[in-house]
Amino acid sequence: MSKVQILAPNGLPAREQLSTWQGAGVGFGGQLERWQPRLQTIDAALLPNLKLGNARAEDVTRNNAFAANGVQMHIDNIVGHLFRLSYKPRWRLLGISDADARAFAQDVEAWWYEYAEDPVGCWLDVERKRTATMMVREAVGTHTKLGEVSAAAEWVERRGTPMRTAVRMVSPKRIGNPGDRGDTANMRAGVEFDRNGVAIAYHIRQLASGGLGLGTGFGGEWRRVEREAANGRIKFIHVFEPSEDGQARGANQFLTVLEQSHMLPKLQHTKLQNAIVNAMYAATIESELGNDAALELIGAGDESVEKIAKYMMAVNSFNSGSKLSMNGVKIPHLWPGEKLHLQTSGNVDNGFADFESSILRWMAAGLNLPYEPFARDYRQSTYSSARASMMEGWRYYMGRRKVIAARFATHLFVLAFEEALQRRLLTLPRKATRGFYEARASWCNCEWIGAGRLAIDGLKEVKEAVLRIESGLSTYEKELALLGEDYQETFAQQVREMNERREAGLPPPSWMQAQALAPEQPEPTE
Template identity: 60%
Template sequence: MQSKILDMHGKPMASSYAGAGSGLGDQLAEWNPSLKMADAGLLPTLQQGNARAEDLVKNHGYANGAVQLHVDNIVGSLFRLSYKPNWRTLGISERDARDLATDVESAFREHAEDPVGCYLDAERKRTFTMMVRETVATHVILGESMASAEWIERPGSLFKTSIKMISPKRVSNPNATTDSQFLRGGIEQDRNSAAIAYHVLNPRYGFSESLNGYGYGEWRRVPRETRWGRQQFIHTFEPREDGQSRGANKFLAVMEQLFMIDKLQVTKLQNAVVSAMYAAVIESDLDSETAHAMIAGATTGDEQMQQGLANHLAFSAEYHKGASVKMNGVKIPHLFPGEQLNLKTPGNADNGFAALESSILGYTAAGMGVSKEQLTRDYSKVNYSSARASMLESWRYFMGERKVIAAGFASSVFSLWLEEAINKKIIKLPRKAKYGFYERKSAWCNSEWIGQGRLAIDGLKEVKEAVLRIESGLSTYEKELAIQGEDYQEIFSQQVRETEERKAAGLPPPSWAMAMLLNEAETPEEPVKKGEAA
């Protein structure tokens, strides 16, 4: 029984907010959710929610497409390092910082993007970009991504730093221990809810229950970092509340709708197939009593009835087989006496299904942070302005995910590699630097990441827009080329090389270079001032 607070006149007091009251007609009276901390609401059903999300991605086209949409827009085909040491803090010149960045970017890409050796991956299956793509995909499906830093010596590799990708499904409390203040969701924590170590289950293969933390296997305790501060475990997710230990997958808010739309599609398809199977039926004039007697006798074993039914059906079939009448090549049915032809036309195959499906997909797209057109790959009902607006909204979301998830993981991996490269003297820091690597680690490891460029609906309009922003001083070549997924330094260097090669081959300069030369030639010379030598 719900208690009510009454005023001095015995009437229920109005709530400060309508949403906290009982609502019109007491519609909200039975809606009494309890306030819980993030872990209390997530951890008890974490494995079930992740299992359902994973099943959706395996068996549902839209769910699988949503994951791929995130991966392609956030990461793309190459995740480029743009190394930017904080040269002001480190006390080095900008020129020294640029020279260092050139060396670091070249050395990192050579090691990280090696498609043959794959030495950065402990399993030797992935390049660095592939690892980042897996990180984003896992974050969408399971709400977080995990990896451990390993030290592996391999012939042919200059570096021992390797990254072991770890499925979040493997991190759990040892032996299904109940969550406590200092151990939640397989993560040891201090009194400030900061992670200290992670417990990773190594299952005995062949026992599927082991991934749920109740079966066979052994747990390995992995510290978050070493005593000198080198990161050992990389846990990437975006917390929504203080004290949150694990991440919530992207499908939890829309899982019910996605699951039901799949069932609805299958049911609708079956109905359409059944409706289309029968074009016509022949109805007999046999009275119900006689038909019932013949069928009942046939099913109960009455030999006379069985023989009568068989004779009737055989005679009817023989009659239809021989009754072939045609006029001008068109067959005319000649029916058995007492029969009539009843044509069956399929009913409305849609019957409002398209509108319902569109509504559910719009709901799903909103919950996933993408536009409906991107989720369905259907742009037939939008114009240029609407399509561009929806894609820019999604782009803003993708950029946030790139910064927090993809770049967060990539920066952790890069800092591990850079530490080893500096200690091995493969990368040499400028001599004039005021601080060493461990004194200002974040300043030495500061970097940005360039992923997939933004899709251009009308390339000409967007190029003109970019040119105007640069010429008006509102943007730079670095920013505009990063939007396209390119590194401006690589573009500039390539332009210089191509211009020199065209000149050596006797070809005219590119059109943009020719325009610059013409502008310089048409610029009037500054007049000589009085008293100066001409």
């Protein structure tokens, strides 16, 4: 006996539509009946249109001011003007004391700033255009637009520095299968994998002449670059945040807002043209002149020009003869069948500002940015709402700083730090029980200090920080990091300034006097 299957009125199996979850059923009134998306892996959904999606994201950030501002906000809030190294070797695992670790950390940080942040030499960059901070800023901007960051470690001999380690920034657009071939079991979108899903090599498309803007700038050759050398030294850096197992490439953040980002400028241009047209004409006259008569006036027959002139003179004579006026203002008496329409600019907006704000809120949500700074719109913001928006954005920035910016910067640091140890530019503490290759992660542990958090009410936030420190809930290191500063540099500078004040005969600063100069302020109402 064959299996009996009950069908719903739409002809589909009823069992599949009787879900207790409305979202998995047909929905109210069958509204979800035709919504039948396929279950796909992230690569199956992303890779077929990866190039097109990235191209659209780049085009939007070039031509949409709000999209460009969204990228810049990521850069300024995640990285800032200086991405500071806070080197923290795990001294307990390395067999050294805390004092030895702090002394070594000072040497390492001084060496890093000399080598990586030299604004003249730019030794860390193969092209010698970028400092380490500039490379991280570029990495964050690229990740925002393309969803991933890539760079290649190279060995370059140069005069002016004993270091040979240099990093070449590689656009993710250049990663792809050789010859644009299709994906295979062990290669997807230019990334080679082993049987465990570990990336082992990348295929980089070489550059060629751009053809004066007529070409793409890409050549027809690919170069295979291994991910790491036999000793574990990184040869190619690829950073992105995967959202699913087996993911080969990153997804850019503009994919969810590309449609809105593309249409908003067109909407603005159309509205601007409408406003210009309204401003050009102060008034128009609507006439009920028939088609035949109108055609005859404007071009039918050889005497059209003469007829138009006679018609306009007759209308002008009629209007000039009108003697009607009110409060000294002349009121025209129109020709029979004419209607006067005054053009005003009062309806130029016609709800456009609210509609534009709605689109910008959608874009801000898709880019995980606070609406107010993204749209440059603070008209309806209060102190509480602005602070809540800022704190929500700050939590997102900190996640991106840790997962993307700090990880990329740590890769740069590890590459240079390894060579510095080999060249004796740095020497590990003598009492260390484990060498660099035995405990690479412990020797290369570091934190990165980026842009400081925006303060809406500086006085309140300073008092809040002091109370956290005094109550043991925080430290000077954490609070100064929120300001984008290194507490050790701040303390050292305070000692120098106090000594200089003492030598100059000036009294030391008083915290009580500072508090007296900054009394309690009432809670802002807006």
